Amino acid sequence: MSSITIRNLNKYYGALHVLRSLDLSIASGEGVVLLGANGCGKSTLMKCLNGLETPQSGSIVIDQNDVTTAKGLRLRSIRRDIGVVFQQFNLVENLTVFQNVLYGAMGQRRGGLLTVWNSLAPKDTREKAMHCLSRVRMADKASSRCRDLSGGQQQRVAIARMLMQSPKIILADEPVASLDPKAGIEVMDLLWEVVREHNMTVFCTLHQLDLAQNYADRIVGMKAGQIVFDSSNSSADKESLAQLYQGDTRVDGASSHENEYAAPNNRPAEIA
């Protein structure tokens, strides 16, 4: 039902060829972890999947809908079924936890903001938000401001917001990379629990091998804009996985050591 099929995908940023004829299929209900060195194009692929970036050629079909050609309302209706978890949580920090969770339903209704603003939202919406918060064990913080929470707590709230959306597919781009190891494992456990509960399809990028092997059904490896490794978790061998981090891993040709921490996470982006 909620499958992803990517065919011959090419994405350029100016002259920089980031995604290079990339092919990948993900079946409904599958938990896929994408591994790859910094700068190999993982985030770019994620952004293409929900239409935040437009590739120059190729197709991405999600549940019989082509994302790459969808615009306006059709694109929004595809996005409605895709929940995203970000490395930087991306909560509106000035607002309360509860308000942020309500925002998860913003795309679901025609009234937009008016139907999810705390003072105006219908009773069942507010109840659902509270339920999602309880699911991530953050119900006691409903009235706190997001900026007062720790990173792990913020990521749990972001997962509650994502649940509020009732998506079929989850995209998670380095969901634990900004967290300390303990909070990271808590968040990964929680994420995988809720994903399994709702039978959702997950596509998650990580950069720790061991984390990948603890959670994935299937591990996919990316190097310099292409999928170079694809196997079920149980049969993934360490040697080929280690290959992902050696040689020309980046798409921009820079040496991967110099640019390890220069990943463009904070580049201002337009609202699509």
Next chain:
Amino acid sequence: MNTKQEPQSSHMPPRLTSPSWFAWLVIVVFAFLFFQGFSSAEISLERLVKGARNLSTFLGQAIPPDWSNMDVIANAMLETLYMAIVGVTVGIVLSVPFALLASRNTAPHPIVRTITRFMIATMRTIPDLIWALIFVVAVGLGPLAGILAIILDTIGFAARFFSERIEEVRPGPANALTASGAGRVSVIMGAILPETLASMSATSLYSVEKAIRSAVTLGLVGAGGIGVELSTAMRLFQFDKAFSIIIVVLLVVIGFEQLSSMIRKRVI
């Protein structure tokens, strides 16, 4: 001990560095303008003495201030406050859409952004007194001209600061809501504006102070309020009356600044 100790590896930076040729150019032009301006003011001892004498004549006639027209002054002061409050409120409310249209991350189209920015820049560049003169011609003498002038002056000031703040907002939260299928307007109102509220209230408070000060002077060109009374009194050499007006203005402006700094401490 010798202060010019030789550094071990590379050179120690010199204490003074010579400015670039551009800096030199700026300095020379500035110095020229300064001395030219100084001499064009034709400052002479004689004029200074005469000025001091005139000033003491003014003070002699102004003290004691004439409070007999207190009702007229109070009414005019009230009109000034009304002008300021109406003008600044409308101005700030209009500043929000102007700022949204002028910001890179919220404008619907780059052309709209360019046009809006140009409009805001025009409103800011033309001084409020000149706006008032224009509106006195357009709508006649009285407070309406003053209100219109304050509206434009406020937009020119506040929309620019609002817009700068809007462009600084982290794109992440807005992207997150966009990715969930939310519409653009909802995203802007829900994720971008809430992050700017604190800074917008600070700017708005400052706009109020600015509007009250400018409402006082706008009357000087006939745009309503206490400035009208002041310029009449001055022109008729009723310095005692003028002095009482100046005192009232002083008290009201100081009172408002006090109030506004109190609010600022509460809010921010």
